[in-house]
Amino acid sequence: MKTIEAPKREDLVRRASDLVPLLQKNALAGEENRRLPQETVDALTEAGILKMRVPHRYGGYESDMRTVVDTLAEIARGDGSAAWTASVWAISSWMVGLFPDEVQDEIFSTPDVRVSGILSPSAMAAPVPGGVVLNGKWSFNSGVQHSQWNTNAAILIGENGEPQPVMVAIPVSDLTIVDDWHTAGLRGTGSVTTIAEDLFVPQERVLPMVPVLQGRHRSVLNAGSPLYSAPFMPTACGTICAPALGLARAAKEAFLERLPGRKITYTAYENQAEAPLTHLQVAEATVKIDEAEFHAHRAAQMVDAKGAAGEEWTLEERARVRLDLGAVTQRAKEAVDLLNTASGGSSIYSSVPIQRIERDVQTINLHAILHPNTNLELYGRIVCGQEPNTVYL
Template sequence: MLDTETPSREQLVARAADLVPTLRKHAAWAEEHRRQHEETIEALADAGLFRLRVPKRYGGYEADTRTLVDVTAQLGRGDASASWITCVYSIPTWMVGLFPDSVQDEIFSTPDVRVCGTLSPSAMAAPASGGIVVNGKWGFISGAHHSQWQEIVAVLIEPDRDPMPVLAMVPMTDLTIVDDWHTSGLRGTGSVSTVAQELFVPQERVLPLPVILEGQVVSEANANAAMYRAPLLPVASASSVGTLLGLAAAARETFLERLPSKKITYTEYASQAEAPLTHLQVAQATLSADEAEFHAHRLAGLVDAKCAAGTPWRLAERVQARADMGAVGTRAREAVDLLATASGGSSIYSDVPMQRIQRDITAGNLHALMHPDTNLELYGRLLCGLGPNSLYV
């Protein structure tokens, strides 16, 4: 789908909602095969959802983070794994826009390009003529099977200098995929490991990690673009929460769809819908989902407002971004767990979506960047007058 003009947020959200039946159709296949179905990838591409964070000069939309949240929340109603990789692709795609324009020309020459990646510096690099040589392995690379490029992080060791973590863009054809994604949740993300062996990376495709973390634009063409007026972590935080909102919505839809035909076994309730307990569970789950949406939209609103204004980021704002991300995870999981508990023993069958929804929300909350406990502690440290104990703010 080639747009002659940039679609509005409402149009993009509607496109995502239209894909829900396709995502649901392939969700069980994706879980079984531990990757997304090709029809799902094609549908996401045809809807333009891999172009949300691509610069407009390459046919992208330069969408704000509120749009990304609302789009991926709709996708999460259909399949959390499809939503997750859409979120994950958006973050390294945004990073590409920080690189020199020649690098962008190379990467964005592929229509609907998909860039996967990580922030873990689990590889080593050495200087070489015209670039660096990288050796190492990265885990949790969501969407790797369907990507053309990967963003990698390695620790560069140079004589007479302190070790420096660097971030680089490499073609997937230069990496080896290790099919080790055997998990209990988000199985359809295909978050395998990748390996580099004596991989040469040209210098123009390498930037110091602190440059990326601070969102310092090397690109001349993107120097004044609003989308790049933010540090990486608030952008990544806002880009990640839509899937969790979608899971909370999916849990309620699944529960209410099954409710008319359910009773409560070993009670006199012929219909579960008549039980006061059910009323309390559905009401509390809905309010928890509403609270998750509040934190997601507050987070996206902060990022988008700061980007529009171009004002410097205060430490308190950066930490609040992480706190809001963690709060989305907590409240969304509360909603899912309540409805999963209310769904009874029949919901553990593999053809009932609720069991997958609960496993997926658990997996999402265990992500190192999204873990509610980590983010809550980080926020509490700042509120108590201490500095953050992490570079990732």
């Protein structure tokens, strides 16, 4: 175990910015192979991106949420799939910090370990002496082919017959991987399906989810860290909104890069940059990107501030983070849609980044946790005095 001085926010963001050319170069290969190129994974690792949510005692940075958001958004400027996968690794590494300390010792004993994970409890856990036996599958398991561990959710039927969600820590080598990631967007994330068949998991690697969702965990050594004072959902939501923000910024950069010398075919405009329509499109997209940034930073600020103060979360505050999450993804997609529409027929070639950015941000908007309509309704229910229709708050 070793403790190192964590880099400042601007240093991590600069490291991420330095990676953008490499990420852009490798993005098409990631799409074609339906997983991140090893060069991309190695670059993220060497830059320390994967240490952001690892405890100090294992050489991690314990970065605050604002740092995580800004760093991951920079990664998304280069490649949405790389940013999404890094987001999943960040959330799952943080989740490991909620397990008993001996489990953390086991997992983080691997240098630069990568942990992926699934929140949806799509497997069953049967209690047996000393632990549980898992059977089931988890789809959308982003980055698992590059990971050593999984933190996956399952349903445990307790002694009283009542089902309860649990999180289990599993070596990826214990799972069967099904290569089924054939998708329209985020193709480079390698979000394949994994299967557990009669898999024994020792009791110390089984974590009840309800206390975790409420901000309680089983780590003694992390008890005093503000990083682990926040409930799971605000932490996860604050993290996973960053790729959408970065993709919106990437779309603006990609559009402006191709703009000089382009004309608007079948019109008198020999230079698209001279058209008032273009001016309006770029300005409106910029406003939407700024709005997405506002919501991403507001969510991050709330997670950081309440964690540092050790304050309890109200139901409305939890729902507001979900609201911010939905707003980031919605505004980002609106900005990308505008710029993609203005990019012309030549933009459909796979070598032109805007079409991949469009597909990636559309895919993010369809994710069950990020879906804007779902998050808007949830917040509206609560401020209108109704009970939430989910435990994922």
